[in-house]
Amino acid sequence: MRTLCASTLIGEFFIVGFAGLVAMKNPDLTQAQVWTVCGVTMLLSVLLCGMLSRPGAVQLGWALQVGLIASGFVVPTMFFLGAAFAALWWCSVHYGRRIDAIKARWAEQAEAAAPDAA
Secondary structure, eight states: OHHHHHHHHHHHHHHHHHHHHHHTTOTTSOHHHHHHHHHHHHHHHHHHHHTTTSTTHHHHHHHHHHHHHHGGGTSTHHHHHHHHHHHHHHHHHHHHHHHHHHHHHHHHHHHHHSOOOO
């Protein structure tokens, strides 16, 4: 699960950066406002990659997805991209857990089939 989720989060890192460039064209926002929000979000996505094995990391990832969708109020394209990344996050979590379970089952079978070394 960690690999799939981390891949999604790194993709979000780049999307948020590009969305920041687009948001800078908004005359109502200052450059400092845009890059403070984008910088914190980008930092969170990278830090979350390393925290995926900790409790609450998946829920924090969901909060990040909600934030990406909500950023569509500033950059309308982010409604679509945020929804796409939320779907990718769901797939990463759902299928990642299934893959982890299959790997654990294979490891148990291999351990049971291997002769004792003693």
